[in-house]
Amino acid sequence: MWKVLLARLRQKHRTIGYPRRAPVLPERFRGLPAIDDGKIADARAAIEACPANALAQDPGGRLRLDMGRCIFCGECERACPGGGIAFGREYRLCARTREDLVITAEGRRRADALGAEARRLFGRSLKLRQVSAGGCNACEADTNVLTTVVFDLGRFGVQFVASPRHADGLLVTGPVTRNMESALRATYEAVPAPKIVIAAGACAISGGLFADHDEVRRGAGDILPVDVFIPGCPPHPMTILDGVLRALGRIE
Amino acid sequence: MSGSPLLMFEHGGVAALDRVPELGVGEFRAHVLDAVNGGARIATFFGRPAPGGAVRLLAVLAEEYSGILQAASTTVYDSYSALTPECPQAHWFEREIAEQWGVVPRGHPWLKPIRFHRAYRDGKDAWRRAEAPVAGVADFFRMEGEEIHEVAVGPVHAGIIEPGHFRFQCHGENVFHLEISLGYQHRGIERRLRGGPSARTLPYMETLAGDTSIGHALACCEALEALAGAHVPARAHVLRGVALEIERLANHTGDLGALAGDVGFLPTASYCGRIRGDFLNMTAVICGNRFGRGLVRPGGAAFDLADEHVQDLERRLQAAERDAAGAIELLWHSSSVMGRFEDTGAVTAETAQALGLVGPAARACGIERDVRHDFPLGIFRYAQIPVSTFGSGDVFARAFVRALEIQRSIAFLKSQLGMLSAGPVLAPVGPCAPNALAVALVEGWRGEICHACITDEAGRIAHYKVVDPSFHNWMGLAMAMRGQQISDFPLCNKSFNLSYCGHDL
Incomplete structure (x- = not known):
């Protein structure tokens, strides 16, 4: 008993000050990429360096980076020594449509909150069922971490629940393997309507590295209507938290 | 072992493919069984396409007491006499071979698919299935009897x-088999x-089992570096070792917290x-x-540490060491925790040896098995980490071994960060040697990771085989559940904490 109490004192209060205070991210964190076409000497080199097929040129020769496929490895940044592609420190990356994940020299469109009705229903209490459908356990782990004392997801009224019957929506990770397809559909159908779907991580958004494998579908959007896309490989826990709260209209 | 035709080679080295002895099936069986009876363990055993529609099987055995690897090969067509009846540690490998190549290991006592995909040889199927396989549709073991019931759980868990899918054969609360x-x-x-190595090779490695990104990336790099004859700088060896041990610390700490959570002891779970x-x-x-x-790359590491990063890491390590020690110690002093941990889910050392368990699951049965000690590469050739064991084989032992390993990994990190040598962290890596075999072993936090890479005549990857520690250990969990209560399953499962995607690949 005394040992437990003493340990409690020593472990201190550990919940971060977010959203009142900005979160602390690692110095080498790779967040929102920025493109400056004028500084790119060799776009082909950057495109070929990308292991995830996230880079392409539009007909005008301008570079487009699809955050829905990007694994944020920084290989393209290294292939453009002039600073034409640079991963910044912005962790707020979510989008409401697949197209909004595409970055050009003009930047990107920030995500809007869900519609008024969804906000009215879920804004103050959202229960999510997580389904891993081929996820490598990194997206899962950094989703799970939101339930620790550090992030304390419960204080936002958001909770992960054990049954789809108790849930308002799904948070899907992984490219959706063929072997998980029917289980994912069944889980979605078991969630009472109205419901939302959040795709977390490059795999769940687009199939990620595995998009061209016949063993997988191309992410959750291939079989379910996705309301929120949260890019990353895996997304930082703050990126996931931001995605959920932004969709609910809980933060500006 | 004198007189054995098996090719012996050193870990970290390369074997020319034509030096791997091609034996008749009978001879292959006899020598592999002989080596296993002599104390060697099957590190990997897989098939690959051979001319004329045949399948060439290759076994690599790891001899822990000598640190030597042995390899042998044989060619089969549609079936061969299974090794499993005499050598249980071959059982999962032979199921994989059957599924991938449509080769039937005759006499296998438990021949079922492990991943549910079509065979890689056209028109061949070990189970003669006309339709594409469906995950979870298999011939499950069933018990008959009064009041025997079956509990099915998953694939989607709470x-x-x-x-993953689990089927329990129960009598009331008691589990006969899982x-x-x-x-x-x-x-x-x-x-x-x-066809690789390509830009995608390492990102694939880092997502084989995302919680073991460093472990799998390191195994791949060690295999490719051996094939290319690359010389990795000393500082890179240290950085990789540091990253591998931090990965172990993160997962072991998380596991101890999750174990505490599964017995309802919230302080340690939360800390x-x-x-x-x-x-x-x-x-x-x-x-x-x-x-x-993105950290571990062929030739070394893609990131270096400045002095202030080293000091930052040392500061963080000191704080984490103090906090982890305090949080973990609570477990051993709480009778409600010990009451659930002790004597739950015990695996005997004999079972662990027979199944070829690896990692903390094996060390919790008192088996001294640790790649860092038995087959050291990189920094572990110069800085030894003592092997942590405990003999009781139960949930407590698996928790306690993790706690010991946390202490020892922290001691390793402190000493390595304190004497980091100067120099580069990345060296150029040339093309891979043609027609060669490299086998890399890494002690990931779950246990032995084995990557085998075979190159073609142009030095490209012709065949690549990954064995995640979970591949050896899933059957250990099934054995741990025998005679237990179904309510202890979450606890037993967490005490192994095996990888699904690392197994499924």
């Missing part, structure tokens, strides 16, 4: 975890490695959940990513 059916995470990675994140953040100090994505 927590935020990966999918059958584990996986494959839901199968992404088909191994086949896509052929360890947080401290795990502190370790992940240390990895992010090194490379910006909490799982170490």
Whole structure:
């Protein structure tokens, strides 16, 4: 008993000050990429360096980076020594449509909150069922971490629940393997309507590295209507938290 | 072992493919069984296409007491006499061979699919199935009898975890047998490695089992570096070792917290959940990513540490050490925890040896088995970490071994960060040797990771085989559940904490 109490004192209060205070991210964190076409000497080199097929040129020769496929490895940044592609420190990356994940020299469109009705229903209490459908356990782990004392997801009224019957929506990770397809559909159908779907991580958004494998579908959007896309490989826990709260209209 | 035709080679070295002896099936069986009876363990055993529609089987055995690897090969067509009846540690490998190549290991006592995909040889199927296989549709073991009932769980589970299917044969609360059916995470990675190494090779490695990004990336790099004859700088060896041990610390700490959570002991569950994140953040100090994505690359490491990073890591390590020690100690002093941990899910040393268990699951049965000690490469050739064991084989032993390993990994990190040598962290890596075999072993936090890479005549990857420690250990969990209560399953499962995607690949 005394040992437990003493340990409690020593472990201190550990919940971060977010959203009142900005979160602390690692110095080498790779967040929102920025493109400056004028500084790119060799776009082909950057495109070929990308292991995830996230880079392409539009007909005008301008570079487009699809955050829905990007694994944020920084290989393209290294292939453009002039600073034409640079991963910044912005962790707020979510989008409401697949197209909004595409970055050009003009930047990107920030995500809007869900519609008024969804906000009215879920804004103050959202229960999510997580389904891993081929996820490598990194997206899962950094989703799970939101339930620790550090992030304390419960204080936002958001909770992960054990049954789809108790849930308002799904948070899907992984490219959706063929072997998980029917289980994912069944889980979605078991969630009472109205419901939302959040795709977390490059795999769940687009199939990620595995998009061209016949063993997988191309992410959750291939079989379910996705309301929120949260890019990353895996997304930082703050990126996931931001995605959920932004969709609910809980933060500006 | 004198007189054995098996090719002996050193870990970290390369074997010319034509030096791997091609034996008749009978001879192959006899020599592999002989070596296993002599104390060697099957590190990997797989098939690959051979001319004329045949399948060439290759076994690599690891001899822990000598640190020597042995390899032999044989060619089969549609069936061969299974090794499993005489050598249980071959059982999962032979199921994989049957599924991948449509070769039937005759006499296999438990021949069922492990990943549910079509065979890689056209028109061949070990089960003569006309339709494409469906995950979870298999011939499950069933018991008959008054009041015997079956409980089926998954693939979607109650927590935020990966999918798998479990079937319990029960009498009331008591479990007679647990059958584990996986494959839901199968992404088909191994086949896509052929023709490489390419820009995608390492990202694939880092997502084989995302919680073991460093372990798998390191195994791949060691295999490719051996094939290329590359010389990795000393500082890079240290950085890789540091990253591997931080990965172990994060996962072991998380596991102890989750074990505490499963017995309803919230203080340790809550503290360890947080401290795990502190370790992940240390990895992010090194490379910006909490799982170490992009850090380990052929030739060394893609990120170097400045002095202030080293000091930052030392500061974080000191705090995490104090917090982890305090959180973990509570477990051993709480009778409600010890009452659930002790004598739950025990595996005997004999069972562990027979199944070829690896990692903390084996060491918790008193088996001194640790790649860092038995087959050291890189920094572990110069800095030894003592092997942590405990003999009781139960949930307590698996928890306690993790706690010991946390202490020893922290001691290793302190000494390595304190004497980091100067110099480069990345060396150029040339093309891979043609027609060669390299086998790399790494002690990941779950146990032995084995990567085998075979090159073609142009030095490209012709075949790549990954063995995640979970591949050896899933059957250990099934054995641990025998005679237990079904309510102890979450606890037993967490005490192994095996990888689904690392198994399903």
